[in-house]
Amino acid sequence: MNRQAQIAHHNSGLDVITMLTNLNLKPSTESIIIYLSAVLFSVIGTLLIPGKWVPGAPLKDNSRVYYKTNGLLVVLVGSLIYGALCYTNFQFAGQAIYTLICNSFGELLTVSLVFSILLTTLLYLRGLFIIPEKERNFLYPKWNIPMNFWCGVELNPHFFGFEIKEFSYRPAFLMMSVLNLSYAFEQYRLYGALSTNLVTFQAISFFYTIDAFVFEYGLIYMFDIIEENFGFMLVFGDYLWMPFVFTLQNLYLVNDFNVNHTQTFVNIAIFIVGYIIFRGANNQKFVYRQDPKQVWLGLIEPKTLETARDRKLLISGFWGVARKINYLGDILIAIAQSLPCLQCGYLLPWLYPIYLTALLFHRAMRDNERCKEKYGKFWDEYCKKVKWVMIPGVY
Template sequence: MASSSKAVSDLNPRTHHYEFLGPPGAFAITLGVPTMTYILYFACSEHTGGCPPSIDTAVVLDSLSKIEFWKSLWDTQAFIAYLTWYWFTVVAWFILPGDWIEGTVMRNGQKKKYKINAFSTMLLALGLVIGTIYREGPQPFTFIYEHWTGLITASLLMSVVQGIAVYAASFRSGALLALGGNSGNPIYDFYIGRELNPSIGSFDVKSFNELRPGLILWVLIDIGMICEQAVRRGGFDKVTDSMWLVFAFQSWYVLDGLYNEPAIFTTMDIITDGFGFMLAVGDLAWVPFVYSLQARYLVFNQIELGPIYTTLIIAANLAGYYIFRAANGEKNDFRNGRNPKNLEFMTTERGTKLLTSGWWGRSRHPNYMGDLLMALAWSLPTGFNTPITYFYVIYFAVLLIHRERRDDEACEKKYGKDWHKYKKLVPWRIIPYVY
């Protein structure tokens, strides 16, 4: 029995290093992310007076003190709609065909298998949406704009339920825990994710949430905003070029991610992070309802860009996409034992090979540079009348810098002095000659 306990403790060692300032930071973010999701709606909405509205602190505090305000955040219709959507994606995972691929080797020597059908789930959803619009017109999908806060509430409830469920399930015998989520502090472990890959049979909860319910919903929300604008302006032919640009950029980004689904299984989220409230609320609430802010803004601030600005913004987005896809392509080829460009690399004492030329010779995270350029292109169609529509770019930059720092720290521990050699060969973190 003693040797068995020792084996479990060796496999799931106690976490001694905190991120996000430890339990106080985890608690603050657990409350802060849902709060900010609501704030970004109320701070940029025609129903509250603009983007941003003129703020009267006394009025805001008075509203928050009234039970009617809190009741208004609940919407039974929106809850049923969101729950229906979530179960649609679950059923699609089960019934749609898809290849099974193996992930990386885990600490217990095993490899998880993942079903690849996120792209076909997206196509099915789009087919149903387009069919409905063809038969009924744009009116049915104005529901999303009209029930926005209720849909946020529903997604947040789903996030909380999942966070609690996976945290409780992580205490079962044999669970493989995340190295960063076994601190023993319930607030921190609930937030950061205690179990590495919570699953129900072959259904992996983490990878499912990463690519399906929230990511596809993001595109459907953008379609809902197009429909709302079409109703207001008298048809789809009257929808502004700015709205079409935002939809094209964001839907292409999502479709590309889903089409290249296997690439996600080499990311930090899948390999090292546990699944807890942090990923649940990010996947289910933050992504669809914050990332679609530009499209929602363009519903009530209808901007016509014209051909020159449209061309320039498209060029910026294409440049970002090219960098993002080319860099990830080099990385994935190299990790799979291919090197078609004959890129230079260094070999560490562990035997690991690190790229030092191509995009990965320009910076240690060139894919992040492409991501940031695309994020900027998504905001540019909203003009410069408000900084709020650029929240995504600022937030995303902070997120990627934090993620890069986490990766740098992990590699420092993993490679030791070899990592210092590598950083001399590739000194720039994300943007060459800038950062």
């Protein structure tokens, strides 16, 4: 048998239709155990591994939610344990654990969907019948069940003493690491080597994961955490979209040994530029929120525009270049994660950057409307000072 055929359907014309019809989507007992193990480890790790408790952004009632920032250790320890299992060729259901996971991609996808639906249902019923009335945050009339299920009823649901919305990034990133490690070990098993494109993709993905938790305080100030209820939209994003869409590239790269050094160089350069923009802009804003007088990196004075609502709009550094400059960085990082699949010739590995670009452009338009209503003439003045929305010189 051809070695490539040992991994069903990988790198064999995986357009959307082929993927949905050829991947085995019926969950097995093993796929359920694997997925729930990642979630359970994240819960236990969050409870037992030491971490600093930090306050989140002020809510509308001026209260603050406290978050345990031990996500880096939770994901690293989980990844190291799984990596050790792969290295020792741990057998599960008669085959190496990493081979089993590679061949169970479709099954795990289904398990994550069912888990997302069940968790959202639990959160929805909890919001209706368990939590106090004052903690309910209906965005739609109570009778509008579909939209309240989609958007959620509660802003900051708590389980086991910690806030579950921010926590959910941990099983998402841990499952990403598990999938990435599985495909790396499987490629090495098949070919005795790792391809340049797979290493490039996984190095960027690993760096992205570690960075997210090194700057975990930044997650706490994200729009999703501060403003969005925890409904199916976010649950699906954390428990299915992130771990499986962010790792789709592996399915195309596991058998790919094409080498294009120019492409790899450009790939890494795009990632570095995107990361500098994304992390620099977010860090500058975080530092400003912590101390409005602090000079960022000792170089950039925090220049602001006064408004009538006792709020100031930052107009220096990254935030003097474009109003949503961090979105540009995020999109470039997403592009860099899909570029290793450039020679594969299929659209599906580009699902993440395509989706993210559409999402962020739409979010930028919504945010502009919201800020226009919120700040009035001051927003017009701000837009004159910071002309570009996201891409300097273009948009």
